[in-house]
Amino acid sequence: MVKKTLEIYSVELSGTKDIDQTDKGDDGKEKYRGLKNCFEPKKNHQKEELKKELDLDDHKLSIKELEKKYGTNIITGLSSTQAAELLAQNGPNALTPPKETPEIIKFLKQMVGGFSILLWIGAILCWIAYGIQYSMNKSSSLDNAYLGCVLALVVILTGIFAYYQEAKSTNIMATFNKMIPQQALVIRDSEKKTIPAEQLVVGDIVEIKGGDRIPADIRLLSVQGCKVDNSSLTGESEPQARSSEFTHDNALETKNIGFYSTTCLEGTATGMVINTGDRTIIGQIASLASGVGNEKTPIAIEIEHFVRIVGGVAISIGILFFIIAVSLKYHVLDSIIFLIGIIVANVPEGLLATVTVTLSLTAKRMAKKNCLVKNLEAVETLGSTSIICSDKTGTLTQNRMTVAHLWFDNQIFIADTSEDHSNQVFDQSSGTWASLSKIITLCNRAEFRPGQESVPIMKRVVVGDASETALLKFSEVILGDVMEIRKRNHKVAEIPFNSTNKFQLSIHKTDDPNDKRFLLVMKGAPERILEKCSTIMVNGQEQPLDKSTAEAFHTAYMELGGLGERVLGFCHLYLPADEFPESYSFDVDTMNFPTSNLCFVGLLSMIDPPRSTVPDAVTKCRSAGIKVIMVTGDHPITAKAIAKSVGIISANSETVEDIAKRLHIAVEQVNKRDAKAAVVTGTELKDMSPEQLDELLTNYSEIVFARTSPQQKLIIVEGCQRQNAVVAVTGDGVNDSPALKKADIGIAMGIAGSDAAKNAADMVLLDDNFASIVTGVEEGRLIFDNLKKTIAYTLTKNIAELCPFLIYIIVGLPLPIGTITILFIDLGTDIIPSIALAYEKAESDIMNRKPRHKKKDRLVNQQLAVYSYLHIGLMQAVGAFVVYFTVYAQEGFKPSILADLRVEWENGNVNDLEDTYGQQWTWYQRKYLEWTGYTAFFVGIMVQQIADVLIRKTRRNSIFQQGLFRNKVIWLGIASQIIIALILSYGLGSVTALNFTMLRPQYWFVAVPYAILIWVYDEVRKLFIRLYPGSWWDKNMYY
């Protein structure tokens, strides 16, 4: 069943791309462009247009007119040559895939996005500096040219990495767009041929039968009992009868049109193709959907915000110090080199890559929990969700009719509706149940598909409609092998259900060999069944049907109906053996048997029951401050009943109507403020102004929209977004795609969802389960917290990297840390620890917090920046400087002599520079000492970054509360830091280009006291935050 639906709903959106490519002539492209053009000028009106219906007038034409219009003949069809011409002219019958950004553009975007542009500037400045040096002195050192190349390489590598990540995540999605090649039965040259559906052209005569997907928009010419499922187009899940008559002005409503990508459920039909490819109704909707702008994800906004802040800081400090350097009489060339150093120190080169990895790690984790994320950033968006607009069918419910209640012997019994039906506890001893169960079993045409004996009953595939399936499974669970029972009670006649009779009837031989009577069983709409009865069975005994029993029947019927359940009545009659001997031939057309004065046996009601995990998930949402709104096409009563049972409408809240009923007053008299819940139908919604909708959305905390069309979903989403909410929307039909696109996060159903919906969505729920959304929310919130930690961790050492440059410029010390060394921290030692923070568990129950406010709760806020830069960052700088000074002092240059030494130190012609002890150093010896200084400073930062990654595990709780060893990846990260540093110092210490030297072992420990200080300081900070919530300290120190 599941697999079938997937096929049925799928729409060719991108799967046909490859096939198209070859035969898509310029003509075809021109056409598409034309089509696009007619939408483009009206971009702003698109939504209105969507909400309006689309025009088409072929349904009004007679067959003769149609034949003329399309130059075809309904008997012989088009000729092959005609068809080929039309194909060349109009292009293949397939939807053009949504316009994709060319790969190269995507790649280039990665190259210039974020910090890359700053690094490019740095690289270009390097080359300019080298150019100037070279023009002045042909033998000048290649250092700057080399640094420029390294910077460019960094940009390119991180760009490639980001591109690769994106491509990988796109590929995950691409698997969903797999298309099953479709065939169509067409009449051409007076012959029936099977051709690929892509080759259909306007005017083709096609034949469809039950189970087929309609291959194009077709005008039906002749129809035999054809029903179609238009749910992917209109959202109505009821099968729609088709005929060849023109029944409605609106193309979507008329019965003589079959739409591309919808499914023919039963019967056969012949039709003429009137629209193909993008010109079909579905095609037009799909292209409209791609026009609705994709909103920027909150995390994208946050990262942009963050890049702007850091970039701004980098540029302004850079320029400030450029000016200072120039006014301190430094050469402009030197000043440019300082500028480069400052930029490199300020830009967290590895951060964006880390963020991408972090997001994709979470995406993977979510995929395990059945949330497939298409757009990486959507992970976080889900976490900031404040309103979820959820479908009912399949998402909140199990998407299968299930027997919920029974009524017999004047009593209502509750049936088990859980996913496996295992626990049926109602009284099965009564004689009435024996009769009722017999009717349920026999008066049913649904059958299990053969060969499923090993499959659990509830999961077996059934051929038959939803109610009959429910009854079949129900009886199979309780009675055992239904097919065997039916075999023993041979069916001799049958009238299937139809909408005029509203009942279904069958006549059987009984399995009692002593009883030669035929048994007539009937089920149908309860009131119709009751009309046909004169007796009622109570406790296995037939009794006359009097007023009081009829009353009892009505009460039960109303009660079950009020639960939003579909109620069926059941009755039977043993035909007297003398009138109907064994050889009697029943004729269903003349009805040569009684259909009145039957014996009423009982009622049975069915509902699509909620998934068992949903009520918990809804409660979780509520505690997390997320509003859950149900949007469904179903009847308000059913919708409300499900909403109540899953807790979307909580047990003690009432709607205006409920209050009116309770107080016996008119609806208008009720004070609207008393009602917390509201059930709004699509018709009411249609008449609402945006202001009224806003009012509705703000005043009621529990809202159910019933009888809505998918188009109205868009209106609801927009209404929610006007409340500044981050809206998540679920959807499955093609018509949901605009709402999915418009929503902050569109969630498509993996099982029931159409490809168009999946294309428009940011996320796909593989199990269609609402509870998975809530899991996603939890992950999303966690990732936001963890990203904060990662960024705080990464930003901290920027100060420690920046200070050396500033002090170098102002005080004139030999350069404490080189640009390349900085890159080794940013892209070397720091990478794995910062990713490791993504594995950190939630600090406290993140599902008890209010959703993040889009504008107020930023990823990088002032507190985070200040605490990272001015507190921990400065401590790191101080600690690293201590290591630096130690190395220089122990080699002979005491701090006092270092000040203002820069010019002589760097002068290649000074080869007898005197140190504190009177020794003289050549330029290269000094340079080597300088590199040792770089290494020392690097190690100093690295050691303190270990403390930094540990303190970033928590923002509020003590590390000991969080558990020092719960996140093993952190320790892996720390190990990687140490190992990389060891390799750089001892392994590559002899590679001059890298500017690392072998550092004495004791220098690795000089910064340890500072690392401990960082830890202690942060513990104190957290302690005060916990002790004095809301205090000055809390406000200034909590990030």
Next chain:
Amino acid sequence: MTKKEKKSFNQSLAEWKLFIYNPTTGEFLGRTAKSWGLILLFYLVFYGFLAALFSFTMWAMLQTLNDEVPKYRDQIPSPGLMVFPKPVTALEYSFSASDPESYQRYTEDLRNFLKPYDLEEQKNLTACPDRTLFVQKGPIYHACQFPVALLEACSGMDDPEFGYSRGNPCILVKMNRIIGLKPQGEPRIECISKSENTAALSTYPPNGAIDLKYFPYYGKKLHVSYLQPLVAVQVSFNASSSAVKEVTVECKIDGSPNLKNQDDRDKFLGRVVFKITARA
């Protein structure tokens, strides 16, 4: 579109104004006076503490150091070679024999440099035994005499112009001081002219010898008035050559197995290359 932008600009201007000073809350730059006071106090204390901690660790680190000898000397295992006087740019001497102005700086530098080598100044120094390391145990460390006369023609005694006025300039070559360095063998400075026919080189003391008695060096603090051994190179240009005479000279430490004179990266380790351009 532009209108909208303009409006947002005005808006942001107003927002900025409100940010700088908000009259209703009395906030200045987003904080009230009290808040500013608190935050400044906090940072005063915090940074005061950090500064104190830094000073303390630096002090503690300096306590571990010896005033006389640096803790490590691994980065200068072998001395560099350097010339004196120092030319303005690079190691290129350029002067005109007929123009005293052009070489005045060099001669002045030389005179100043050689002042400590004056016989008068060396009176208190020890006359150490030749050709042997002058190892001392302290506590007082003696410096050996370096009679300036060893430099002969370049001593400045006979020719205060150090040969510049005659177009035969003197350049001093010296070896970098390294504490505790004990050269092996018989170190000497060997200079060669890269273009032999244009100029002849003479080195003083003869053969460019550096006497071992000047080693080891005990550091600025202990080895007060230590005199670095010098070698002078005098360039004599051939009279026949043209008006502008040019020579590139390379000097190397030789004769001592533990003093390196060849390093790919360090062009001054035990060697030095300089160029002299003399105009008429």
